[in-house]
Amino acid sequence: MNLLALSASAIGLSHYLIVGAMLLACGLLCILLKRNAIGILLGVELVLNAANINLVAFNRYVAMRPDGKPVLDGQIFALFVIVIAAAEAAVALAIFLNFYNSMSSVNVEDASKLKG
Amino acid sequence: MMNLEAILFYLFALLTVASAIGVVMSRNIVRACMLFLGSLVGVAGLYFLVHAEFLAAAQLVIYAGGTLILIIFGVMLTSRSLATHDEPRRREVWVAVPIGLVLAGALIVAILRRFDSVQTKAVAEVPYPTLALGQSLVGDYLLAFELSSVVLLIVMIGAAYLSKARPREPKDER
Numbered sequence: 001m002n003l004l005a006l007s008a009s010a011i012g013l014s015h016y017l018i019v020g021a022m023l024l025a026c027g028l029l030c031i032l033l034k035r036n037a038i039g040i041l042l043g044v045e046l047v048l049n050a051a052n053i054n055l056v057a058f059n060r061y062v063a064m065r066p067d068g069k070p071v072l073d074g075q076i077f078a079l080f081v082i083v084i085a086a087a088e089a090a091v092a093l094a095i096f097l098n099f100y101n102s103m104s105s106v107n108v109e110d111a112s113k114l115k116g
Numbered sequence: 117m118m119n120l121e122a123i124l125f126y127l128f129a130l131l132t133v134a135s136a137i138g139v140v141m142s143r144n145i146v147r148a149c150m151l152f153l154g155s156l157v158g159v160a161g162l163y164f165l166v167h168a169e170f171l172a173a174a175q176l177v178i179y180a181g182g183t184l185i186l187i188i189f190g191v192m193l194t195s196r197s198l199a200t201h202d203e204p205r206r207r208e209v210w211v212a213v214p215i216g217l218v219l220a221g222a223l224i225v226a227i228l229r230r231f232d233s234v235q236t237k238a239v240a241e242v243p244y245p246t247l248a249l250g251q252s253l254v255g256d257y258l259l260a261f262e263l264s265s266v267v268l269l270i271v272m273i274g275a276a277y278l279s280k281a282r283p284r285e286p287k288d289e290r
Contacts, residue, residue, distance in 0.1 A: 002228065011125045012237075016162065017227045019129045023155075025220035026136035032212035033204040036145050038191055042152050045183070046136055049159050052175075060166040064239045072248050075168050076257055079249075082171075082178050083264050087271040089183045093190040094278035100194040 016057030023050035037096050037106040041089060048085045052078040125165055132158030143203065145195065149188050156180045167238075170246045 006014055023046055030043030059074025096106050103110050135154035142148045156179045163172035204212075242248045253261050 003224075006228065010119075011122050011165075012231075014227055014231045015125060015129070016166065017231070018224055019132060019162065021223035021227065022133045022220055023136050023159075024223070025216045026133070026140050028219060029140045029212055029216040030136075032215065033140060033208065035204065038145055038187060038194070039148060041187065041190075042139055042148055045152065045179075046139065046155065049155065053159060053162060056163055056166050056168050056171060060168070060238050062239070068240075070240045070242045072242055072245065072252060075171050075245075075249060076252060078168070078171055079174060079253075080260060080264060082174060083268070086178055086183045086186075087267055089186055090271050090275045091278070093186060094275040096190060096194055097279040104196075106194045 013057055013061040016053055016061075020050045020053040020057070023047075023053065035107050035109060037099070037108050038093075040108065041092050041096075044092075045085060045089070048081055052081050055081070121165065124161070128158045128161035128165065130158075131155075132162065145191050146188070149184065149191060152187075153180055153184055156184065167241060167245065170249055 006018075027043045027046030027050060030046060031040050032043075034040050034043065055074040055078045057074075059072065059078075063071050063074055065071055099111065100106055132155050135151045135158060138151035139148045139155065142151060156175065160172045160175040160180075163169075163175060
């Protein structure tokens with residue numbers, strides 16, 4: 001199985017998983033490369049979205065009860081991830097505002113007061 | 117001849133991944149937020165394609181309408197001039213980019229090996245998906261649902277406490 005054969009076939013689980021993998025890599029790069037704390041927050045949100053794509057795709061193509069009935073567990077998990085992501089963004093921004101109040105910057109390199 | 121589903125999938129996938137790469141590459145934080153909006157819209161389109169309509173709507177309303185606005189307010193409250201650029205160090209780029217590429221490559225190879233015959237047959241659909249979603253939120257997942265409301269309350273109190281206006285410390289020169 002290679003990418004060429006995949007692109008010729010009908011849309012299936014692997015396609016969504018590959019989009020999720022690329023989004024995860026972008027999010028990780030964003031976390032690693034940004035100096036701005038809000039940029040790092042954006043990277044975390046990208047990673048959460050990648051996880052959500054996987055959850056929803058598995059829910060569509062794999063998940064069912066032992067008796068063959070369909071389930072919606074993946075979608076519910078994704079819904080909770082969205083809620084937690086919103087909560088996380090609120091707390092993170094409150095911390096950044098506090099940090100900006102004392103340091104006049106949101107550059108993570110300036111957060112070095114606890115350095116030994 | 118590709119069918120409509122394939123065309124829409126590649127369109128939304130391209131929008132999602134290209135915007136995400138744009139978020140990584142852009143040096144301007146406001147531009148990164150706008151590109152992130154493109155990524156969110158693409159993910160919402162992918163949700164539509166896997167028949168998760170309620171989730172797609174929730175993604176647009178909560179993420180694009182709520183979280184992203186919150187982040188943009190955060191940007192506006194914390195930057196002196198909106199055009200500030202942050203350049204990553206060259207050494208860090210040389211470490212981080214290979215890490216990202218290796219991660220993406222390893223995941224894609226693993227996915228292609230594991231799911232060697234493409235699983236294109238979807239499981240049977242739930243008859244009324246949104247109804248079933250609501251019923252399991254107040255049924256099987258009632259505890260998690262209630263706990264998430266407690267989490268949101270705590271977050272609201274915590275965020276309000278953390279970000280309350282405080283006099284700026286007089287002795288900072290920067």
